[in-house]
Amino acid sequence: MTRLPAKHRTAYINARLLDPASGLDAPGALLAEDGRISDLGPQLFADGVPEGIQTVDCAGACLAPGLVDMRVHIREPGEEQKETMGSAGRAAAAGGVTSVVALPNTDPVIDDVAGVEYIARRAREEKRVKVYTYAAVTKGTEGRELTELGMLGEYGAVAFTDGTKAVASAQVMRRALSYAKTFGHLIVQHPEEPSLAGGAMNGGEMATRLGLPGIPSVAEVMMVERDLRLVELTGGRYHVAHVSTAATVDVIRRAKAHGLNVTCDTAPHYLTLNEIAVGDYRTFAKVSPPLRGEDDRRAVMEGLIDGTIDAIASDHAPHDQESKRLPFAIAEPGIVGLETLLPLSLQLFHSEKIGLLDLLGRITAKPADILGLKAGHLTKGSPADLLIFDLNKAGKIDPDLFESKSKNTPFEGLPVQGRVRRTVVDGRSLFEAA
Amino acid sequence: MTSAHSTTALGGYRHRHLLGIEGLTAPEILSLLDLSDGYVDLNRGSDKKKDLLVGRTVINLFFENSTRTRTSFELAAKRLGADVINMSVAWSSIKKGETLIDTAMTLNAMHPDVLVVRHPDSGAVQLLSEKVNCAVINGGDGSHEHPTQALLDALTIRRRLGTLEGLLVAICGDITHSRVARSNIHLLNTLGARVRLIAPPTLMPGQVERLGVETFHDMRKGLEGCDIVMMLRLQTERMQGSYVPSTREYYHFFGLNQEKLQAAKPNALIMHPGPMNRGVEIDSDLADDINRSVIREQVEMGVAVRMACLETLNRNLIAANAAQEQMAQ
Numbered sequence: 001m002t003r004l005p006a007k008h009r010t011a012y013i014n015a016r017l018l019d020p021a022s023g024l025d026a027p028g029a030l031l032a033e034d035g036r037i038s039d040l041g042p043q044l045f046a047d048g049v050p051e052g053i054q055t056v057d058c059a060g061a062c063l064a065p066g067l068v069d070m071r072v073h074i075r076e077p078g079e080e081q082k083e084t085m086g087s088a089g090r091a092a093a094a095g096g097v098t099s100v101v102a103l104p105n106t107d108p109v110i111d112d113v114a115g116v117e118y119i120a121r122r123a124r125e126e127k128r129v130k131v132y133t134y135a136a137v138t139k140g141t142e143g144r145e146l147t148e149l150g151m152l153g154e155y156g157a158v159a160f161t162d163g164t165k166a167v168a169s170a171q172v173m174r175r176a177l178s179y180a181k182t183f184g185h186l187i188v189q190h191p192e193e194p195s196l197a198g199g200a201m202n203g204g205e206m207a208t209r210l211g212l213p214g215i216p217s218v219a220e221v222m223m224v225e226r227d228l229r230l231v232e233l234t235g236g237r238y239h240v241a242h243v244s245t246a247a248t249v250d251v252i253r254r255a256k257a258h259g260l261n262v263t264c265d266t267a268p269h270y271l272t273l274n275e276i277a278v279g280d281y282r283t284f285a286k287v288s289p290p291l292r293g294e295d296d297r298r299a300v301m302e303g304l305i306d307g308t309i310d311a312i313a314s315d316h317a318p319h320d321q322e323s324k325r326l327p328f329a330i331a332e333p334g335i336v337g338l339e340t341l342l343p344l345s346l347q348l349f350h351s352e353k354i355g356l357l358d359l360l361g362r363i364t365a366k367p368a369d370i371l372g373l374k375a376g377h378l379t380k381g382s383p384a385d386l387l388i389f390d391l392n393k394a395g396k397i398d399p400d401l402f403e404s405k406s407k408n409t410p411f412e413g414l415p416v417q418g419r420v421r422r423t424v425v426d427g428r429s430l431f432e433a434a
Numbered sequence: 435m436t437s438a439h440s441t442t443a444l445g446g447y448r449h450r451h452l453l454g455i456e457g458l459t460a461p462e463i464l465s466l467l468d469l470s471d472g473y474v475d476l477n478r479g480s481d482k483k484k485d486l487l488v489g490r491t492v493i494n495l496f497f498e499n500s501t502r503t504r505t506s507f508e509l510a511a512k513r514l515g516a517d518v519i520n521m522s523v524a525w526s527s528i529k530k531g532e533t534l535i536d537t538a539m540t541l542n543a544m545h546p547d548v549l550v551v552r553h554p555d556s557g558a559v560q561l562l563s564e565k566v567n568c569a570v571i572n573g574g575d576g577s578h579e580h581p582t583q584a585l586l587d588a589l590t591i592r593r594r595l596g597t598l599e600g601l602l603v604a605i606c607g608d609i610t611h612s613r614v615a616r617s618n619i620h621l622l623n624t625l626g627a628r629v630r631l632i633a634p635p636t637l638m639p640g641q642v643e644r645l646g647v648e649t650f651h652d653m654r655k656g657l658e659g660c661d662i663v664m665m666l667r668l669q670t671e672r673m674q675g676s677y678v679p680s681t682r683e684y685y686h687f688f689g690l691n692q693e694k695l696q697a698a699k700p701n702a703l704i705m706h707p708g709p710m711n712r713g714v715e716i717d718s719d720l721a722d723d724i725n726r727s728v729i730r731e732q733v734e735m736g737v738a739v740r741m742a743c744l745e746t747l748n749r750n751l752i753a754a755n756a757a758q759e760q761m762a763q
Contacts (some may be wrong), residue, residue: 208639211556211578211616281557325535327555
């Protein structure tokens with residue numbers, strides 16, 4: 001009989017340690033003690049692991065910070081038939097995601113302190129991955145009255161966004177940026193001029209062929225350009241969600257060069273698919289903003305490589321059959337992403353467009369730093385939120401194996417390389433590959 | 435479930451469904467037109483009945499109001515001896531849920547042989563076709579396709595001018611919202627005609643040139659040298675979207691009258707899929723000019739074309755079922 005050690009200690013040995021923020025990429029080991037990283041490096045346990053420490057042999061696999069997904073629709077409260085705190089937590093763990101940030105466009109909307117506390121309580125009850133939440137910028141995401149940004153922040157909202165709706169009024173956006181600045185809070189915008197965004201897919205040849213109303217790509221950049229003027233005016237902190245067009249990448253690149261306080265993310269589907277994926281009215285490829293043309297996709301990729309785009313977020317948007325098995329124009333937009341974030345991102349590395357550490361940084365340290373989360377770093381004293389994965393393991397995306405309640409992915413059957421072996425949150429293994 | 439491309443002994447059109455013109459080959463289209471020619475003669479005789487579809491059930495499933503198309507399909511099916519049921523389903527885009535799929539599944543359980551479907555949403559007929567075992571004819575889906583309209587237009591032209599090859603055809607009006615325009619663009623291009631689109635920029639869909647057409651915003655220039663002038667209905671229900679300022683202004687610039695028609699070839703034919711807005715997109719006298727307008731002929735050709743489509747799909751269905759039985763043995 002072995003007795004439980006005084007401290008709960010786990011050694012992860014024979015790993016390829018990957019810490020994007022410090023640039024560490026070396027074989028070595030990591031010691032987690034009571035949920036925190038207490039040591040790591042190439043020399044650690046070079047002479048073997050002392051007795052009393054649980055050992056996980058990584059067998060040469062990569063050990064990186066657990067992924068931080070800054071855009072997740074958990075659908076709870078209100079649409080539990082699509083996803084729940086529990087199923088989202090299992091999906092995240094299976095996908096190597098240890099921190100998720102929940103979007104506030106639930107029913108009811110997370111626009112008051114009770115809502116923020118509800119999310120926190122449900123996350124505690126489920127005890128899975130870490131769940132942070134945005135709160136709405138405006139009450140009911142209706143775009144008119146500001147929420148209690150200050151108090152919501154005190155109760156744990158990590159940033160503010162109206163989710164899948166743009167803050168359309170320039171005056172409201174101006175006040176939001178200006179007021180949030182008092183507390184150092186970040187405003188996250190769904191960048192789309194609503195009066196131009198009434199269509200079902202990207203405007204252009206495909207939309208014309210399919211007879212679907214198109215959304216012109218300028219609908220995105222004009223909202224970002226407007227907002228950047230307001231950022232200049234107010235000095236507020238501003239983040240653009242899911243950038244999808246070349247023009248937006250350009251504008252943000254220039255704004256950053258001018259020293260404006262702006263960051264942005266994109267989703268894997270804007271890096272890997274274009275509007276052709278809509279094909280014969282495939283509603284699984286309907287997203288908001290819509291998949292764009294190939295030139296836009298390439299520009300978004302370039303923006304990721306040169307650092308204009310800071311982060312990749314899955315924009316996990318689960319939908320049941322009833323929301324997707326509809327004529328294209330009235331089907332709900334969205335793709336499930338928690339369980340494909342890693343393999344789809346790794347595609348970008350395998351196609352040699354971006355270095356491994358750089359890429360991992362976009363799904364770990366960068367989003368964590370933008371939102372001020374204690375996550376995304378492999379450093380002593382950090383929470384032991386870890387992802388162990390095989391970099392080259394080949395497989396296919398199989399929605400039937402998803403932990404998510406919803407299977408709405410256009411990536412079914414896609415051959416990918418890279419597989420999660422183990423997901424650890426605060427030193428606890430939440431997922432181990434069979 | 436058999437594939438959408440199961441073959442028949444006949445050659446020609448071999449698909450299980452008729453969902454659109456895009457992607458069809460010239461021989462496929464021509465085989466349907468050839469078959470239609472025979473039905474024009476039959477329909478002009480006094481005994482119009484054939485028994486090719488006796489014992490078959492055709493359901494006209496219309497999620498959008500239509501009198502002429504539904505009647506045309508109904509008549510076509512009845513003249514071939516089929517049992518015909520008409521179903522009108524009120525549908526609003528706001529209404530969600532699985533109405534469309536539910537309806538398809540319910541009807542499928544009644545074992546129809548052919549479903550003729552019209553729906554206000556682009557792609558809806560294809561979606562429905564994936565859920566049923568019978569043949570499906572697209573009777574018009576949203577702004578996407580209306581294949582039998584393009585076929586009847588082609589038949590009308592071919593019977594008047596002998597061929598479509600080399601003809602210059604102008605399609606004028608609300609291209610953006612028109613399924614008739616899309617089906618005609620594909621069909622005319624496939625059969626070797628040249629297509630011009632004439633519309634104000636607000637009613638011209640983006641990058642439509644990539645479908646192999648020339649675009650014009652000046653009607654007189656667009657009509658220059660044209661053999662055929664196809665007018666489209668201005669969908670006045672969409673006027674509140676500020677696509678055009680008023681019907682008066684629209685008629686002034688894009689309505690077909692004698693004066694503008696001068697730009698086309700002297701004997702150019704005028705077509706319209708109906709129903710017409712007289713005085714909005716077409717001058718009333720011009721519409722009734724029996725020397726120029728073939729609008730009523732189009733209606734006549736409609737029944738013949740739909741008979742040809744029903745016959746063809748029925749044959750394909752029989753062949754597919756036979757092939758399936760053979761596989762099973």
